[in-house]
Amino acid sequence: MPLIENGRIVEDRHVRVGPDDPIPERVPIIVPAQRFLAEADALIRRDGSLGIDWPNDRRVAELEPWLGHLALIALNFPKFKDGRAYSQARLLRESYGFGGTLRATGDVLRDQFHFLVRAGFDSFEVKKPADAAVFAEVLARYSVYYQPGADGRLPAARQRLQSDAAPKISEAV
Amino acid sequence: MYIYDSIDRTFVTERVAEFRDQVARRLSGELTEDEFKPLRLMNGVYLQLHAYMLRIANPYGTLSSQQLRRLAHVARRYDRGYGHFTTRQNIQFHWIKLEEIPDALADLAEVGMHGMQTSGNNVRNLTTDQWAGVAPDEIEDPRIWAEIIRQHVTLHPEFSFMPRKFKICVGTAAHDRAALRIHDLAFRLHRNEAGEAGFEVMVGGGLGRTPFLAQTIRPFLKKRDLLSYVEAVLRTYNQFGRRDNIWKARIKILVHDLGAEAFAKEVEAEWQTIKDGPLALDSAAVAEIASRFVYPDYEALEDSPPAFTAARRADPQFDRWVDNAVNNHKKPGYAIVTISLKPEGGTPGDATAVQMDALADLADRYSFGEIRIGHEQNLALPHVAQRDLPAVWRALDALGLAIPNIGLVSDIIACPGLDYCSLANARSIPIAQEITRRFRDLDRQRELGRLHINISGCINACGHHHVGHIGILGVEKNGEEFYQITLGGKADDHAELGALIGPAVPYAKVADVVEDIAAAYLALRTSRDELFIDTLKRTGIEPFRDRIYAAH
Numbered sequence: 001m002p003l004i005e006n007g008r009i010v011e012d013r014h015v016r017v018g019p020d021d022p023i024p025e026r027v028p029i030i031v032p033a034q035r036f037l038a039e040a041d042a043l044i045r046r047d048g049s050l051g052i053d054w055p056n057d058r059r060v061a062e063l064e065p066w067l068g069h070l071a072l073i074a075l076n077f078p079k080f081k082d083g084r085a086y087s088q089a090r091l092l093r094e095s096y097g098f099g100g101t102l103r104a105t106g107d108v109l110r111d112q113f114h115f116l117v118r119a120g121f122d123s124f125e126v127k128k129p130a131d132a133a134v135f136a137e138v139l140a141r142y143s144v145y146y147q148p149g150a151d152g153r154l155p156a157a158r159q160r161l162q163s164d165a166a167p168k169i170s171e172a173v
Numbered sequence: 174m175y176i177y178d179s180i181d182r183t184f185v186t187e188r189v190a191e192f193r194d195q196v197a198r199r200l201s202g203e204l205t206e207d208e209f210k211p212l213r214l215m216n217g218v219y220l221q222l223h224a225y226m227l228r229i230a231n232p233y234g235t236l237s238s239q240q241l242r243r244l245a246h247v248a249r250r251y252d253r254g255y256g257h258f259t260t261r262q263n264i265q266f267h268w269i270k271l272e273e274i275p276d277a278l279a280d281l282a283e284v285g286m287h288g289m290q291t292s293g294n295n296v297r298n299l300t301t302d303q304w305a306g307v308a309p310d311e312i313e314d315p316r317i318w319a320e321i322i323r324q325h326v327t328l329h330p331e332f333s334f335m336p337r338k339f340k341i342c343v344g345t346a347a348h349d350r351a352a353l354r355i356h357d358l359a360f361r362l363h364r365n366e367a368g369e370a371g372f373e374v375m376v377g378g379g380l381g382r383t384p385f386l387a388q389t390i391r392p393f394l395k396k397r398d399l400l401s402y403v404e405a406v407l408r409t410y411n412q413f414g415r416r417d418n419i420w421k422a423r424i425k426i427l428v429h430d431l432g433a434e435a436f437a438k439e440v441e442a443e444w445q446t447i448k449d450g451p452l453a454l455d456s457a458a459v460a461e462i463a464s465r466f467v468y469p470d471y472e473a474l475e476d477s478p479p480a481f482t483a484a485r486r487a488d489p490q491f492d493r494w495v496d497n498a499v500n501n502h503k504k505p506g507y508a509i510v511t512i513s514l515k516p517e518g519g520t521p522g523d524a525t526a527v528q529m530d531a532l533a534d535l536a537d538r539y540s541f542g543e544i545r546i547g548h549e550q551n552l553a554l555p556h557v558a559q560r561d562l563p564a565v566w567r568a569l570d571a572l573g574l575a576i577p578n579i580g581l582v583s584d585i586i587a588c589p590g591l592d593y594c595s596l597a598n599a600r601s602i603p604i605a606q607e608i609t610r611r612f613r614d615l616d617r618q619r620e621l622g623r624l625h626i627n628i629s630g631c632i633n634a635c636g637h638h639h640v641g642h643i644g645i646l647g648v649e650k651n652g653e654e655f656y657q658i659t660l661g662g663k664a665d666d667h668a669e670l671g672a673l674i675g676p677a678v679p680y681a682k683v684a685d686v687v688e689d690i691a692a693a694y695l696a697l698r699t700s701r702d703e704l705f706i707d708t709l710k711r712t713g714i715e716p717f718r719d720r721i722y723a724a725h
Contacts, residue, residue, distance in 0.1 A: 034177055063399075082334065082416060085332065086333075087412045088412075089328075111195065119330045130203070144184050156324060157461065157462070
């Protein structure tokens with residue numbers, strides 16, 4: 001499953017640690033939510049980058065005390081149609097100010113890329129290699145959006161106010 | 174009319190390009206039907222019994238003559254020469270080919286139209302009063318607020334994969350003509366004691382298998398907070414709405430399960446964290462949207478010009494049509510003309526390409542190029558000078574569109590039913606057609622007065638049967654079509670759900686039962702001034718039930 005970060009296909013440096021696996025030292029790891037909550041004190045003192053896998057049916061507010069220690073949070077899309085993790089991503093970025101990596105996992109297909117990026121994700125485990133190959137192309141589909149997003153683009157309403165470029169009634173359809 | 178600028182035009186064009194790519198990937202097999210389905214739905218494409226169906230958004234029910242002509246073109250070029258106007262102020266084409274849909278959408282994009290979010294688990298097309306901007310009783314034009322919400326929720330990065338569809342309605346008039354309380358989220362503009370205008374927020378309405386009327390969760394919301402509040406409601410729903418059972422996934426179930434108070438608390442807590450962020454509306458942003466609504470350059474006219482009153486006196490048929498289909502306009506000397514799409518034996522809401530083109534011409538000549546679509550599946554010319562009414566009437570009559578049955582028993586709201594829809598259990602259209610034949614006598618219809626019949630071909634309630642004065646719901650029993658009849662529903666300022674009158678009746682008996690109900694009303698009413706719905710309220714349904722089941 002190809003991983004995309006910074007717009008490119010990259011090698012995943014993280015080791016996924018199961019519920020009962022020994023914790024490796026000095027390598028980036030991703031641990032399941034349950035295990036993290038049970039062993040948080042030890043995990044945050046460990047030497048090495050720490051990531052967690054957070055399910056889409058738990059409130060991200062639970063993570064607030066630990067956010068400063070987390071380098072990565074993986075949020076899950078069990079199905080393409082299940083969009084709970086979009087809300088989790090925006091809450092983490094916008095309400096809790098999480099500045100680490102937000103990784104989208106699960107049923108991640110090309111037609112979600114622009115939603116994901118604009119919701120605040122910056123790491124993508126893409127299900128199909130063909131989709132991963134066209135990541136940049138797909139993100140270029142839209143040059144305008146109507147709402148503020150994590151990609152920092154000005155929403156249409158702000159563009160209109162800031163520029164005279166948006167023609168008005170004279171170009172009526 | 175809202176006028177698209179280059180941003181809006183670029184956006185719809187890019188959306189068509191994206192969908193063209195998605196269709197190509199589906200046709201090549203690169204996408205499975207499961208993967209393609211949510212993508213096509215987000216563009217208004219359904220797979221029905223016999224063919225694909227394409228649903229086009231008419232935001233808040235306003236169309237330009239140019240747009241109506243383009244819909245006629247789509248009907249002719251890509252479909253079978255007609256389209257079907259829906260209870261959500263949209264239009265759908267029932268016989269369209271998947272491989273041609275991108276071209277049809279490209280043709281529509283040229284006139285600022287699209288199928289975005291007319292289906293799928295996202296925020297659907299915004300609806301409002303079909304008399305927006307012209308009704309004498311409105312505080313201000315609701316379409317400005319509807320447009321602000323519409324833009325914000327279009328291809329929203331967080332709310333495009335919610336548990337289920339989400340319908341938002343905005344009303345700003347003293348009388349509710351938009352059925353606010355049957356929406357997932359509804360805003361009613363009103364003035365508080367200080368005279369300031371703000372929104373009452375209602376949430377959790379919806380029909381379907383488990384009907385609920387929306388409950389008020391905030392009596393007054395400042396206009397500046399409209400978008401942040403929408404965001405807080407959607408975020409709460411997106412996270413906590415049920416996804417395990419499609420029948421329990423609408424926000425009404427979440428509101429019901431949590432209780433409106435607990436739901437409101439959740440929303441308010443979220444809203445507090447975002448209300449002063451980038452979604453707070455400033456007057457410049459609102460003014461910018463408002464500036465792109467253009468209004469007719471009305472003449473200074475007097476009400477009831479002599480040519481109009483003389484024509485009424487001279488021609489009883491014209492007079493009858495005026496009584497029935499013409500309403501007051503906020504500008505003196507103008508009127509709102511409602512156009513019935515409910516001819517005897519017809520399909521409620523259908524219009525042919527020929528009719529659409531002719532109506533576009535009439536709109537250009539007599540209504541500043543504007544047409545409206547109402548949730549009752551009728552159209553309207555919103556700005557007709559009263560002196561022109563005789564000419565408009567003659568022209569409509571020639572098109573078969575001057576039927577004075579607005580609000581009467583034959584003005585039936587019906588879903589497409591089993592004739593088209595893969596979800597339906599029973600036919601709706603032939604039931605409507607038979608009822609219109611039984612009541613073909615207009616004098617008899619007028620004698621019965623205001624009486625709304627709503628027909629749905631399945632529990633999904635697209636025909637809004639729960640809020641019909643007479644509601645008819647198709648069900649299937651041992652492979653046969655049966656119909657449950659409810660009485661007393663309404664979707665106005667005092668919205669109520671209808672009550673079931675008794676056991677379901679077979680297909681062949683439905684029109685008989687409606688006739689019995691009509692006869693019962695005539696026998697029970699205290700005078701001609703007591704409307705059907707008022708008699709029912711006074712007597713309850715028992716006397717109606719007794720008569721109907723005594724007869725069968």
